[in-house]
Amino acid sequence: MSAQPSDTNRQIVVNDLVKKYHARSVLNHLFITMDKGALCILVGDNGVGKTTLLRILAGLVRPDSGEIAIGNSSSSREPQHRRMIGYLGHHSMLYQDLNAIENLTHYARLYQLTQAEKIVSESIQSVDLKNSQYQMVRTYSRGMQQRLSVARSLLHDPEVLLLDEPYTGLDKQGAQFLDMRLQSLHRQGKTIFLAAHRPHRLLSFASHVAWLKDGAIAEYSPVQDIPGHPDLAAYLQESA
Amino acid sequence: MSAQPSDTNRQIVVNDLVKKYHARSVLNHLFITMDKGALCILVGDNGVGKTTLLRILAGLVRPDSGEIAIGNSSSSREPQHRRMIGYLGHHSMLYQDLNAIENLTHYARLYQLTQAEKIVSESIQSVDLKNSQYQMVRTYSRGMQQRLSVARSLLHDPEVLLLDEPYTGLDKQGAQFLDMRLQSLHRQGKTIFLAAHRPHRLLSFASHVAWLKDGAIAEYSPVQDIPGHPDLAAYLQESA
Amino acid sequence: MNPFRDYLSAVWNILRKDLQVEWRGRQGVPVMLVFSLLVVFLFNFALQLSPDLQAGLAAGLLWVSLAFASTLGLNRSVSLEQENKAMDGMLMAPVDRSAIYFGKVLSNFSFTFLVGLVLLPVFSLFYQQNMFKPMLVLVMVLGLGAYTSLGTLLAALSIQTRTRDVLLPVLLYPLALPILIAAVESSRSILAGQPIADYQSWMTFLLAGNILFTAAGLMFFETILEE
Amino acid sequence: MNPFRDYLSAVWNILRKDLQVEWRGRQGVPVMLVFSLLVVFLFNFALQLSPDLQAGLAAGLLWVSLAFASTLGLNRSVSLEQENKAMDGMLMAPVDRSAIYFGKVLSNFSFTFLVGLVLLPVFSLFYQQNMFKPMLVLVMVLGLGAYTSLGTLLAALSIQTRTRDVLLPVLLYPLALPILIAAVESSRSILAGQPIADYQSWMTFLLAGNILFTAAGLMFFETILEE
Amino acid sequence: MTKKPKLLSLLDILCLILVPGALVLILFFTPIERVMGPVQKVFYFHVSAAWAGMLSFLIAAVAGGVYLSTRKQKWDWLSLSSIEVGLVFGLIAILSGMIWAQPIWNTWWVWDPRLTTTAIMELIYLAYFILRSSLNTPESRARLGAVYAIVSAATVPLTFFSIRLFRTIHPVVIAAGGSGESAFNMTPRMLLAFFVSLFVFTLLLIDLVWHRSRLARLQAVNRGEGV
């Protein structure tokens, strides 16, 4: 993988980002920089622009102005750039009329994974969908779809993970799996940027918290320094 | 409203309910009875059938066998029966091309509410969407859509509330609003049946917990008696 | 309250919501209109008909293009309810299912009828004969009434399937064929200036179609919608 | 690895996925087939064509019904990617956008071509002439190739809109008109047993259409899909 | 809002003088055609309007291309305005053609390939507006509008080329050696008036497009979308 640090160790760089919808700026001159290996939680009110930010980073939305870079590549047109990213959004990106295996196999092929079959089967096993792997995704419950989406976004072992409320709909065991998986990815040095509304469970192993407010990052702090940011601490406190 | 208790005080009765999909029983001889004024949390693993149960109660899915009754009516064909129920599901049931006011006004008219305009405006105010009330729902963020869905399900002041993971996507302030609203409805004697995966925040004011497992209610206990049900306590504990 | 007034107001609420959505830019009517004109032009082209023959075809083409265009409208009306499962919300409201059916039929009918009304002067121009005759408008009301009441029923049926987005025309066209034939035949007679007696039976047939399909809709709509 | 092989395998992966979905019961091909036959019957009925005339119309009707049916297929192919935003997943994969375009064109082409192949013997039967001629099959390949490469481009365009489910035919039919004309004209000549020289220019025209629309697809597909 | 440019004011004045001037030229300077009589004078504006319409569709495509490479809103405004003005000129061509057709062919309209394709061209660009109005953001309207403007501008000449191969009753004067049934030979005076009106219509086109795109910018600024 091409995720070698260039001169610096920066993995995600967002520079003066602006995104408008109908003249209303959702993201308004936003800056953020994340080092390789960071696990940063993105918090903020409903409709503040978390999803918009993550989708811009994933290359799915074009900003009005500003630059972004992932690793040392700033163009989402390059396949190598896209290979580095794993994105989990509000939609499952799964084909309703295919089963779990077929869905993941399709993605494995698109990412040109070798040993696709083994990887897919392990991936399904890991999110505990073995029993329903031959069922069409259309008949999955919400949590089952979310599990499969998680598996899909992790399938190609991306260097940078962009997760938009990944815990949505997961039951106890699913959430625990995701906790553990995130911790292990964090230890492996992957960079993780994760939007969540109730980040309590994540604070114990996350490295940073970013607070999106009024179109910009109002606070960006390592987790251990949160007490030094009273506003952020208060925001996180009650939302736990 | 016709929600006068008949001989008993029972508001939700589910009797020997069976629901199969392709010969696989999702709900397998399920029984549950809920008194008027109960606030019962429904917990259970992904894909166990919580949504299916709530949709059957809402009259949206027809069971294979068994009976259900809401209040003293057992037929969802009667308009009076349907008027008693407020349901919030995984889908928002909103029209993408209408704005918040138009959506709620449509529902207010269907439920023949008098003073629709006032109710709608208050309802939008209560979920803090005043600023985006003229925006098409299509452009709402996930949390904003969820807020509007909550408002929609509460609009006609139903006697029985069936809420399927209502906290999904809500930010801190939205979740607090829902907490308070549920508590006040609970005090007013409404019956609330609520599926949730992380019911921690609810345990302080809920009255009951039901644990759906293997197609039936494995445990059904008042909240204060949970310690007496070690399995249920363990299940709830870790999932907090 | 008066139950009959309640019923009517429920129907009107559903119709009104569809009108509102259309007004808010769903573009259903313009799309149908452009499409129906396209069908007319394309057919004249693809079939390379000789000019004298074409005049006799005006009635047929009018109905074919209306039938095609209104399938678009029906699909639209269905997908509107299907996005976000808004239909579930309506089913749970204390509204008679037949009121939902009538509301949807009325909205589908009004959009299609509007398109038909615009087509009449256009056809008059292109086929050099005044087609704005009261009797033809009446045939249009009857024909489109029957067509949309059948179409709404089948649209409700087809959204339940996996093939939802394409099944409707396959179900609708063959079943609507008698309606279309009757409509074409009466229109043809009217345009040829024949006396009412000549096509009265076709008109009666259309009326019967309206009654039949509306009855079928009332009978089966509930059954179709329950999951 | 060989980049060209990678590219081909990406195209094949996308095509294969569409075949798989179709196989799993999306019913696209059967629906298209039934629909194309319906169009034929409906037209014969509604337009009341006389039998001797109809023979001359065979080529026109063949292409009209294919054009209509393949719009269904295109819509289907698009809505498949739109449900759950599966298209986003494909866009984020390290796959060239042009490979996505080619994959979708190939899948749309193969379904439509299959329908066309079934229609040939059916038409032969109805119009009492052998239509299973190699040249006609070639015209079909060229005509449907150009039609689906334009159609895939426009389908990608129309899914971005609010009018998604009905816009495609309105955009596609008029723009595809030259292709349809060329296809009808060459088919007509072939059925009339004329020598190649008589319709060679039409065939060249079709070939040019393939090249032009594929180039347009390659050029604009990326632009269309970026949000 | 920027001040009205001097050049634009100059153009306004030129048009105000030249349009009536051309009319005077046509009415009093050109001879009356032998066979058709005075109605032939429609010719000058008929052809000029058709030319201006097609030219503006071409401008729209070029502006769309420039928009896609620069992403500057003003090019989108230009593209949009050209299509809108082009639609009006196309309509003038059709209406003046109909006025001409009434005495010559004794009918307002015949299903002639040339006439039909002109009408279809209008529909192609009507669909452009449906496409735009069913998109939500100004950026996507501009981007997809540009793609559509380019693709349609590529197919419009194809359509015109392909129908040249058909038997048509619509006259061809300009084409070398062409002579339709009702073609006529132009005297030098006719030629002069013809070229003058072509020139005047071109000026008028530029003037109108310029005004319209300034209006488009005003609208955008008013909606808060402008730069």
Ligand code: HEM
């Ligand atoms: C509704 C009816 C008509 C329409 C829509 C129409 C349309 C057009 C169009 C689009 C053009 C310019 C493009 C081209 O040359 O290919 C044109 C040119 C012309 N039209 Fe028409 N036309 C109509 C009726 C007529 C009639 C009745 C006459 C005269 C009998 C006529 C005579 C001409 C001539 C002489 C030209 C010059 C162009 C050439 O030589 O190619 N048009 N018409």
Ligand SMILES: Nc1ncnc2c1ncn2[C@@H]1O[C@H](COP(=O)(O)OP(=O)(O)OP(=O)(O)O)[C@@H](O)[C@H]1O
């Ligand atoms: N297509 C669009 N058109 C107009 N406005 C939009 C569009 N998409 C998003 N928005 C607006 O942009 C803002 C940010 O939306 P976004 O989805 O990024 O919020 P979010 O932070 O993810 O919220 P949530 O916590 O609810 O998921 C919202 O106010 C939304 O209304």
Ligand SMILES: Nc1ncnc2c1ncn2[C@@H]1O[C@H](COP(=O)(O)OP(=O)(O)OP(=O)(O)O)[C@@H](O)[C@H]1O
């Ligand atoms: N249409 C269907 N066809 C076949 N199986 C279905 C269908 N709908 C649901 N199921 C199955 O029924 C089971 C219960 O689904 P349900 O959505 O009720 O689960 P749930 O408890 O709500 O799960 P979650 O916590 O993930 O929301 C699942 O195993 C699901 O696969």
Ligand SMILES: [Mg+2]
């Ligand atoms: Mg979001």
Ligand SMILES: [Mg+2]
């Ligand atoms: Mg569920």
